Amino acid sequence: MVNHLTRVSLQLLDAAAPLAELATADPLSAEGVLVLGDRLRERTIRVATMMRELAARGFVCRLERQCVIAESTSVGAREAKDLLVALGFRGSEFEIHLSYERQWGML
Amino acid sequence: MTSTTQVSLPWHRREDTWAIFIALGLVALVTAAFLTGSARVVTSTALTIPAWSSDLGKVRAALGKNPLAAVSLFGLSLAVFTGAAAFMRWDTLKYAAGFAVLFVFSFVVTILGSNQYLKDWQLETPLLALLVGMLIGNVTPLPAWFQSALRTEFYVKTGIVLMGATLPFTIILQAGPLAILQATIVAVLTFASIHLAATRLFGLDPRFAACLGAGGSICGVSAAIAIGGASRAEKEHVSVAISLVIVWAVAMIFVLPVWARHLGMAPGPTGAWIGTSEFADAAGFAAAAAVGDERAIKTFTLMKVVGRDMFVGIWALLVAFLSVTVWEKAGAAKGERVGAGEIWRRFPKFIVGFFVASVLVTVVVALLGPQANSAFTREAIGPIKTLRGWAFTWAFLSIGFTTRFRELTRFGWKPLAAFAIGVALNVPLGYWLSNHVFAGYWLALN
Numbered sequence: 388m389v390n391h392l393t394r395v396s397l398q399l400l401d402a403a404a405p406l407a408e409l410a411t412a413d414p415l416s417a418e419g420v421l422v423l424g425d426r427l428r429e430r431t432i433r434v435a436t437m438m439r440e441l442a443a444r445g446f447v448c449r450l451e452r453q454c455v456i457a458e459s460t461s462v463g464a465r466e467a468k469d470l471l472v473a474l475g476f477r478g479s480e481f482e483i484h485l486s487y488e489r490q491w492g493m494l
Numbered sequence: 495m496t497s498t499t500q501v502s503l504p505w506h507r508r509e510d511t512w513a514i515f516i517a518l519g520l521v522a523l524v525t526a527a528f529l530t531g532s533a534r535v536v537t538s539t540a541l542t543i544p545a546w547s548s549d550l551g552k553v554r555a556a557l558g559k560n561p562l563a564a565v566s567l568f569g570l571s572l573a574v575f576t577g578a579a580a581f582m583r584w585d586t587l588k589y590a591a592g593f594a595v596l597f598v599f600s601f602v603v604t605i606l607g608s609n610q611y612l613k614d615w616q617l618e619t620p621l622l623a624l625l626v627g628m629l630i631g632n633v634t635p636l637p638a639w640f641q642s643a644l645r646t647e648f649y650v651k652t653g654i655v656l657m658g659a660t661l662p663f664t665i666i667l668q669a670g671p672l673a674i675l676q677a678t679i680v681a682v683l684t685f686a687s688i689h690l691a692a693t694r695l696f697g698l699d700p701r702f703a704a705c706l707g708a709g710g711s712i713c714g715v716s717a718a719i720a721i722g723g724a725s726r727a728e729k730e731h732v733s734v735a736i737s738l739v740i741v742w743a744v745a746m747i748f749v750l751p752v753w754a755r756h757l758g759m760a761p762g763p764t765g766a767w768i769g770t771s772e773f774a775d776a777a778g779f780a781a782a783a784a785v786g787d788e789r790a791i792k793t794f795t796l797m798k799v800v801g802r803d804m805f806v807g808i809w810a811l812l813v814a815f816l817s818v819t820v821w822e823k824a825g826a827a828k829g830e831r832v833g834a835g836e837i838w839r840r841f842p843k844f845i846v847g848f849f850v851a852s853v854l855v856t857v858v859v860a861l862l863g864p865q866a867n868s869a870f871t872r873e874a875i876g877p878i879k880t881l882r883g884w885a886f887t888w889a890f891l892s893i894g895f896t897t898r899f900r901e902l903t904r905f906g907w908k909p910l911a912a913f914a915i916g917v918a919l920n921v922p923l924g925y926w927l928s929n930h931v932f933a934g935y936w937l938a939l940n
Contacts, residue, residue: 388732388733388736388737388901389719389722389729389732389733389736391723391729463726463728463729464726465726468726468830478818478830479830481830482830482833483726483830484723484836484839485722485723485724485726486723486839487719487720487722487723487729487732488719489647489715489719489736
């Protein structure tokens with residue numbers, strides 16, 4: 388009666404990236420930029436790990452405004468969440484959005 | 495991925511977008527034709543069938559007076575809907591063939607629905623279309639090419655945007671807050687009663703209960719789907735909620751207008767009651783149309799579209815928040831976010847078209863003098879109402895053709911009982927608010 392779409396959003400530049408700190412730093416230090424690089428590297432590794440795990444279960448990934456979007460019409464939202472939590476990811480590292488759509492029926 | 499859903503599609507391939515484009519395009523066309531003195535071109539497309547009793551002479555005479563009306567209505571609707579289908583990358587050949595057959599059905603049903611005897615039995619065109627579709631759809635397998643044209647939502651959304659053009663924005667501003675107040679009172683109490691009954695009395699999963707509550711209180715199938723997604727309910731939960739909504743909505747199409755007539759209710763409060771207590775937009779429109787008075791359709795629209803449909807996004811946000819913080823054991827994924835973007839994502843976008851159409855026509859009416867105003871109502875609003883009626887007839891036929899009773903009976907007694915408790919509260923409360931507490935407002939609307 389309904390189709391579903393599970394969408395996992397993975398921000399590439401998450402809140403942990405100290406961009407805001409850099410923006411207010413006066414004077415800006417080279418070390419600060421290197422710390423940003425380390426954080427970004429750490430974040431991209433975690434995002435890539437989540438992408439690989441999701442892709443192995445049929446998710447298809449694309450980029451939308453600095454955010455990786457992984458979508459599946461076969462895996463459920465709770466299943467996706469359980470998987471990521473079991474792999475040690477925190478809830479703040481991803482956002483899951485589930486949409487249902489009627490195959491037929493009235494408004 | 496095995497299939498695509500509307501949310502994964504870009505804006506120019508979504509039904510909402512094309513329902514808005516088609517309806518606003520028609521409104522702009524009709525208005526431009528009136529302003530340039532060529533209203534006759536449009537009025538000839540807006541085919542109307544006169545009421546008839548025992549012989550079809552009146553109908554034949556009306557069709558003979560304007561023999562091109564049916565052809566031009568068919569040509570126009572086929573062109574715009576198939577054009578939209580091409581943009582949405584549907585199989586246009588199949589769609590066009592299916593739409594042609596759907597149009598023939600709508601033509602026959604509209605002639606039958608104009609019969610005075612059937613009208614006396616309250617079997618107006620919408621109900622008749624629904625019954626004919628259900629009868630044929632449940633006894634005969636329908637070919638896939640025909641099914642490809644049974645796009646209930648597409649036609650309903652187009653009809654609702656067209657309805658915006660027939661409802662002055664000043665009325666929406668005047669009665670909108672009241673509609674929102676009445677709808678909110680009923681929606682909150684109905685949602686709470688269904689949810690409490692489902693979880694406390696029958697021990698159902700809270701997310702399942704949320705789907706049932708939303709279906710019975712906010713806006714029917716759309717709400718069950720939106721809240722099902724927001725609460726991450728199981729697919730089966732959403733399906734059961736949809737089945738229950740459809741079963742009750744179809745029953746209410748017949749029950750509410752008859753009941754209102756039995757109670758001697760005026761059209762305005764009747765429309766408001768239907769808008770409060772009917773579960774689905776299309777079903778509600780059918781029930782309001784069965785009253786046989788435009789005022790019932792107006793108050794129904796205010797209550798359902800302005801009072802209830804608009805707020806599905808806010809409900810979805812609240813339920814999504816509850817789901818990740820309470821129902822899904824917060825510890826499982828600490829810090830999981832629910833963005834306010836949920837409100838816009840779940841917002842039924844065609845409502846934007848409804849408001850734009852209303853504002854557009856209101857501005858035109860305000861710019862015209864009082865004399866031109868009545869001509870505009872007759873020559874422009876009249877055809878828009880007729881086109882709206884055809885869009886809804888295609889929707890009702892589609893609902894009928896696609897409703898499978900066998901599939902609708904797959905629910906247990908617990909969700910049925912929880913939903914019925916909500917109905918038992920919703921219907922009398924809606925009646926009391928519409929016909930007593932706020933009756934003055936609904937009676938004053940013309």
